[in-house]
Every structure is written in structure tokens, then in C-alpha cells.
Amino acid sequence: xxxxTLSPVWKKLLARxxxxxxxxxxxxxxxxxxxxxRLDGTPANRTVVFRGFAGEHHExxxxxxxDLLTITCDQRSAKVKEIKKNPSYEVNWWMSxxxxxxxxxxxxxxxxDQHQIDRSLSSHVRNTKDATKTPVQADWWEGERRRQxxxxxxxxxxxxxxxxxxxxxxxxxxxQVRRLEIDNVDEQGRFCNKDAAKQALLDxxxxxxxxxxxxxxxxxxxxxxxxxxTLYEQxxxxxxxxxxxx
Ligand SMILES: Cc1cc2nc3c(=O)[nH]c(=O)nc-3n(C[C@H](O)[C@H](O)[C@H](O)COP(=O)(O)O)c2cc1C
Numbered sequence: 369x370x371x372x373t374l375s376p377v378w379k380k381l382l383a384r385x386x387x388x389x390x391x392x393x394x395x396x397x398x399x400x401x402x403x404x405x406r407l408d409g410t411p412a413n414r415t416v417v418f419r420g421f422a423g424e425h426h427e428x429x430x431x432x433x434x435d436l437l438t439i440t441c442d443q444r445s446a447k448v449k450e451i452k453k454n455p456s457y458e459v460n461w462w463m464s465x466x467x468x469x470x471x472x473x474x475x476x477x478x479x480x481d482q483h484q485i486d487r488s489l490s491s492h493v494r495n496t497k498d499a500t501k502t503p504v505q506a507d508w509w510e511g512e513r514r515r516q517x518x519x520x521x522x523x524x525x526x527x528x529x530x531x532x533x534x535x536x537x538x539x540x541x542x543x544q545v546r547r548l549e550i551d552n553v554d555e556q557g558r559f560c561n562k563d564a565a566k567q568a569l570l571d572x573x574x575x576x577x578x579x580x581x582x583x584x585x586x587x588x589x590x591x592x593x594x595x596x597x598t599l600y601e602q603x604x605x606x607x608x609x610x611x612x613x614x
Contacts, residue, residue: 374435374494376607378470378587378600379421385466386418387426392465401460402439404450404476412450416441418461419519422512422581423493434493437472437582440516443480444532444576451476457582467592474585480578485509489581513579517559522547528573545569590614 389397403413416439423432437459441447451457455475462469479485490503517525526548527533548570550559559574561567587600597612 373606374433374492376435376600377609378584378589378607379435381589382461382470382587383421383426385463385468389463389465397463397465402447403458403460404447405454405456406446406450407453412447414447419516423508429496431495431497432493433496435584436489436492437584438512438516439580439582440520441578441580442528442533442576443478443482443578446534448478448483448578451478451580459582469590469592471588471590472582472584472586473588474583477581477583478578479509479513479581481575483578489583492581492583509579513577514557516579517574517577518550522549525550525573526569528576529569548573588612 386397398418399415400418401413402416403411406412419438419440420426422434422436422438423430424434455477457474457476459472460469461472477486477489485506489509493502493504493508495501495504523546526545529548530544531537545566548566549561550570551562552560554560559570561570585602588597589600590597595614597614599610599612601608601610
């Protein structure tokens, strides 16, 4: 049995295989299917981008380690309402370059202007250099949100200031802004654009920008070429690894 760690066996495996798949086939290997439960109890499923483990960067050591998957989304989207009612999720990740499937199960926590962070999430984050900095304070999560907002492409960032997603389209405004650049960040930490109209949209967009943090309690891994199937399951005292029949 694996002892309590923020880099359990399944995480190391997933990170290693994702890297291998991205090198082979490109960044689309970080697209995953995220299933939630609709308000009426029926299943909902959509493609989202895995944005990394909270506090971590796939190339640079940021000094933090966590076992929380991060996804970005618009707080006005249906999935946020669904998650607030029922935080259970399943992620299905097909990595075609290495022919393997990861099915992850756990709970989603929404974080943004209107969604406070659940204190229990602190135990999922650790400073790798200075243990006194753990557990993390409230502003650590805001730092994560800011980091992800900065990392978005200008085109995707603009969508957060457009009409709410999933509504019937009436008429697209002629002057719809398609790109929202961040020219600089001022001393108060505000994201700035030199154009006043775009500045208002940047402020509006950031309000709609939320992070989804996914805790993981179970991982079902299937390696297709060999048929090997393994279950990683969280127990009171750590992670248990169980080989399964295919
Ligand atoms: C390749 C791809 C990547 C996507 N990535 C995201 C994402 O990271 N976050 C997101 O909210 N929606 C993403 N979407 C859009 C969702 O699939 C979905 O259409 C949208 O979020 C609305 O879903 P909902 O109504 O269930 O909330 C992506 C779609 C595709 C095709």
C-alpha cells in the first residue's frame, strides 16, 4: 500500500503517459471527457482541457505539489450549476498514442469570484521546499486562478466576456470582441488593457472565469495492448493498488 502522498502511483503514471502522448501526438492529448450529473439526474458529458495539477507546471518547478486536477470554465455554464448540486464526476481520458484509458472518479470544487474555496482542499497542496507554507492560505487559490487566466489564449479569454454559453443565439453583435489581450498587470494586480472598452471586458471576463479543482478517489487504468487493468483506490491510510480482470 502506498503511504499518504500528493504524488501517488496513479498520478506519476498519468503525468508520465500524458507527457509521452503529447510528445507523440500534440497538446490535444490533454482533452478529456468530463461527466457530471444534470439537475434532472441524467448524465452530462463534455470535452474539457486538463490544465495541469494545481500549483504545478509541466516544465518548471513552481515549488508546489498537489493531487488536484485543474480545469478552467465559465461560471455561467451548465456544468457549474450541476457541480454545485452534485460534485461527483467521472473523467474518461483516452490516450491514443499509448493506447490506454484512465477513468478518474471523485469530487469537483468550483473556485471563482462567487465560489469560495473549500478549506478541506488545503490538504491536497504542499510546498515542496518549505513545509511551514503548508496549508496554503486563501490567496494561494486566487494566485492559481490568476496564473490560469494569464495562460489562456487571447481568443479563449474573450469568450468569457461574451454572451453566457448555452443560450439560444439571437444575433451576434457586429462589434463582438474576439481577442482580449492582457497588456500588463498593474500594482494592484489588475489585468490591464490600454483600450478602455477592452478593459471593461477584461474585468467582466475575469468575473466569469472559474477553476474546477478535481479531487481523485479512484482511478481505473486500462492498458489496451496488454489488456492489463488496474484499480487505484484511496483508503483511510493511503492508496491501494488492485489488479483487475479486463
Ligand atoms: C477540444 C475541446 C476542448 C474544450 N475545453 C473546454 C474547457 O476546458 N472548459 C470548458 O468549460 N469547456 C470546454 N469545451 C467546451 C465544452 O465541451 C462544452 O461545450 C461547454 O463547456 C459547455 O458545457 P456545459 O453546457 O456542459 O457546461 C471544450 C470543447 C472542445 C471540443
